[in-house]
Amino acid sequence: MTQKHIWHNLSWREVAEILKVDFKKGLSEKEVENRKKKYGPNFIPEEKPFSVLKIFLDQFRSPLIYILCFAGIITLALGKWTDTLVIFLAVFINAFFGFWQERKVSKVLEKLKKALKTKATVMRDGRKKEIPQEEIVPGDIIFLKPGDRVPADARIIYVEDFSVSEAVLTGEWMPSRKTTDPLPKDTLLADRENMVYMGSLVERGEAKAIVVATGISTEAGKIASLIRETKEEKTPLQKKISRFAKIIGAVIGIICIFIFFGGLARKGDPLEMFESSVAIAVGGIPESLPIVLTVVLAIGMERILRKKGLVRRLASVETLGATEIICFDKTRTLTQGKMELAQVVAPDQELALKIAVLCNEAFIENPDDPIEEWVIRGSSTDKALLEGGFRRGFLKPELEKESVQILEVPFNSLDKYQLSLRKEGNDLFLYVNGAPERILERSKNKEQWKAELERLTQKGLRVIGVGYKKIPISKKDQFKHSPQKIKEQAKDFVFAGLLALEDPLREDVIDAIKVCKKAGMRPILVTGDHKLTAKYVAQKIGLKVEKENIIDGKELDELSEKEFMERLEKINVYARVEPRHKMRIVQAWQKKGKIVAMTGDGVNDAPALKKADIGLSLGSGTEVAKESSDLILLNDSFSIIVQAIEEGRVIIDNLRKSISYILADSFTSIVLIGIAKVVFGWPLPILPVQILWNNFVEDTLPEISYAFEPGEKEIMQKKPTLFGKSLLTKEMKFLIFATGLIDEFLTLFLFWYLWMVLGLNLDYVRTIIFGAICMDTAFVVFCYKSLRKNIWQINLFSNRWLVFSSLMVFLTFSLAIYLPPLQQILHTVALGMGGWLIIIGVGVLSMFLIEITK
Template structure:
């Protein structure tokens, strides 16, 4: 065999291909098969060694924030702070377990693709026809194909009869492709290589013999599998931001704790006391509730998204949708239903026929049908080419009424791509009739019409075609028993009965969904393997395309450098006639231009691009391969679901930010308060154990309750979140600073005043402890809404928050009321006046925060107005 690479088998004659592989029509010999198995290996997709269970689990501890928490847990154990050590350890364990489950499931996607090929194949070897395991097919094997067969390797057709193949899983094109032995142009794309068949596609009509030219990972689907394997999983925006935040927080805590420790020693405080205070500040400042609460937020968000009929398969990926700015989608099965159907039937004069006027045409469709129907009660199962299935579904409801069984077939001409029609002769009640179904431009020339009549019918056909319909002409001819045998060339003088229009219809809400996505600042992009005309018609119908400058073909894409593509990518709304590698390149070009990309698909051809995208979205009706690879699955196949999922996802990120603002504000107050006392050589205003108890109150139920906050009004008016933006923007940092500064200024002033009143230090520390606790449990109601005032929102909208704050107050009062804990924490009873002062301070702080929020909201609304004008 000639050992050549990248041979364009589709452009060579069948005879030359057989010669190149040194094989006769009788097939390979046993010796040839054995030698080629050694040379080329098994006919299977690339195998990768799965990660070990232990390796996946240990990898979960690589997060910087997790590392900080682990160190904090050990320090807490060393000082016998068992409660804090337990909380931190639990947070670490939960995060590790959930991360392990996510990655373990993700690792299965490639192995799912590896099992995509069928188990058996019919081949000719040594003159005999054998049914062998498909894994043993080698280049040079002659494979015998028939209707319904799944193709096991890439092959060059050497003989065929009415062969049609559905290549939607590979090219994304829903209509079956006519195949024959005729060589095609050397530069033809995969979708145009009609002399070839490809692994993973399905024969829907006819039969053929093909010689295997590529097997295993060298097939087209094998190259897709390799692309999937080669695409590295990148961290999501939230993972990246949490990592940066953890490093920043860890460094800040280390510096602040060290400064407090050194300052205390310089001011004469005992070494051990300062060490305990520094550790308490460190543990308190690190929000160990952040990981657990973030996980809860993501989990709750996933449940909300699930109620919208979208299944998020990866927990951390639940936040990625909020930063999505570009949604790439395949036309077939995404904007369209993915199924051919009869959309209209017209009479010869162009009159649209209603359902009760279609009896004659349905009768002809039923008599000539090549579809197989498995009658299963009220839910029959249709098989065959997409066109034949669509025609069968049209006549099937009237099958008994139109009397199909009365017609006996005398002869038949199956659909032939060369002649573009099918015909048959049938006998019924002593008369003989011929029915013909096929391309109007061919059959009109064979009709009994005058030139004027033919011209009128031609205009009917052209009008239907311009609306994106595939049109079939239905005709008949009474033979009066004079003729039973027919030929393709011998058919003349047929009478036109009508026209049938078929279409892979748009989903009913496709245009509305595209418009909604645009209003949310998202850019929908169609990427399809279909022809330019089809893609253009669909794009215009859904509102994606204004003029033809916004469309690009795969061949045009091949001529562009990566730099040129990135420079022009934002001007292209539709990519047509593309290959799987094109889809991957388009996604990466968008990402290189700074966009966060969601890739929607349903076929194997979408897999590499889906895996490379920031989030891969599969249709529920898609292949198992795409669903395994996807981050999210649309259970109802509804593009609208993506927009709803984005709404929920933006809420997820909002709630994470609210929680961080809440947790850090309290920590900031404690640090500044203690540091100020040390600098002024005053007694420590709050002890380490008291700090940790406050930490338990704020990091516990109230912060977790924030995770249940519903979407705020206006969340979909914001532009997509920049995935490179910091976790905390300027407004969040200002809120943290104001909350902390205000609390510290007031409390420090009160603390200084109380010290001058000759009150016991335990009494003063009790006051400071309660002040910190009440403040944190009150201002959480201001933090829960970024875009609106607490005074204009329903306080009972989140009952979990009410309950969480209630539990927080219970924990606040336990060390004040229960004698054992009161003695343990060295607390004293406060007067009614002191309680009123504490409540007044908390409410005053709440009002101040609302004023700051209102200023920010006025600025945000002005910016949103400018953004919307820019979008429009």
């Protein structure tokens, strides 16, 4: 019965009749039990957090890992225990790094969570009682007061100067004043003044309401259901790695088949050909790539965390760099999330400020403490006026020494103003503060203010009016205990001025938006605020806001999918939006093939945060929003988004450097073995276990060191599409191919000369080839510091980790050829000075030739 009716369109008496409740006595306990069985408990089920085991097992869900595991099983079947051990060691080291980083993030999230157990006051069997929120059922009569969280969706039946902050649901910072009157059927959620919704915060006054929906049937529950129904897409990096792994698997498979059957055609031994094919597979599979990807992304996460951005998913780090569209909310994302006095328009500004401070219900909780420690309590509007006065030198305690209050009439939603009767010396003044329209109706000088009021309103500011009236001191006693008589005097005011309040922009927002535009990203404002407010904010941050560039939720509903897609490119601002609108906006851009980021902090943002390629939530936002996001801005600063995107671009650039180097190395191993074995019929120039040592021990540290490469200066001046492309760009493919050919030529020539011409011992020759490939790592690694510039055009030693890792290659290779246990495992022999000169010479020559190809 709670789903069929449009509650805001009905009178509260009709609602009580439909829900079969006596609005004076409430439900009986017997009826409550029946409804509990029918509707269930009043809570929104949460998704189970990932277990430690699931986080660990997720590290193995990668096509690259599948290929490595397959290679490990094959080597195990052939009895190559060393090869098997090294391959599976690579798999588990990768899993450890990924698990460690994601587990660390989950612990931070656990600390961010705050358990909120809400209680509610209800009327049952004619008596008020306090019960846990979970026990509320449809039809319950609830009572609300300042500071309460609304426990369920309810239709208001009585209000007394009642206002509620619904920012958690609608995104609008300004409190919503509530009434009891029915509203049109098509009234948007943010405009339903006769309803209160689960999770909203009571700011002022008192109310009585009938619960119409509980649990997953509430608006918050519907959003939670929408989140669960939203399929979590793979990140662009995950998709690229998946495609990449399939290509590598297919290429290596084809080459292995070619080697096997080519060898058989040359009447080679089938077992030997099979072992050669396995050697090709071991050499071609980039064992270190999963580790490098994981570590580079983890280091990126740490760097973003130091800038107060918490990345929840490892693969999301790369997606940040490819972001093309940023859809952002206004409240607390662009703005500070609190009202401030922005402008005073008055012939006598001091008088206007004095009235705003004195005729004000906000109060100082600790007036005896130093001013900088004062805690101000009251409605957001009154607090903003009081704080605005303080900043301009109007301290309420000081003013009250000369202005003694005789009586006040609090603000109420009917009159929309508050009154304060004060004695100042031998004079009596009636001050008024409230809605400008209402005060102007009661003022003598109204005409001159109408244009000014319209100008401020057009900017989307919240405008407060103030005025005063001098009353004969002889009438002081007759007003002393009579608020009604004071209200009778509320006319013929002198209108003293207008005070404009706004939710101010964060200091870094305008610069951050400029950087976004310069970086080729499209910023789009998506807010629950009114059109005028959205337009004003958009203009301040530099967005184009002609008629065609701004649209509200109602207008969006009227557009067909085709019409919306046609207008999409022109719209910069969305106002008065609901969760379904945000989802539609994200999906529309994704249909155009764009990578979309969405910022938000409320429950209303959560579905779109989850649907977006990158969900960005605020640290001060709701837990629902944080759980649905990929990046949490721990200090709510918009500039973190820009810094995170820049970091994401640096990471993509560095990943490409690592991947290019890894693939060039793998390409060298495949061609070296393939040509030597199939084309020339030579023995293997390098053994599989030596390839594994090179791939896993020699190469991994230099490959990871690319993660510490500083970003190139022009990185935030490039189009995001450059970062959203496939992992292998044209320049990468060329460099990989060129490096492979150069290294193949040098190593094949070296093997031919040493083994065929000089007839040296095969183990010695293999050790030289092994050493040449290792030394190639030590020198060629610097060629990949930049994929575009030569080494003499850059600072070769800007990355001390890369320099350190290059030196470590010499150490690890020395261990491989001089330690007897490793000599036995790797089938190496000790080299003299001549051998070292050969392998170092090959490395230097290789670096020189690669730089020429650039």
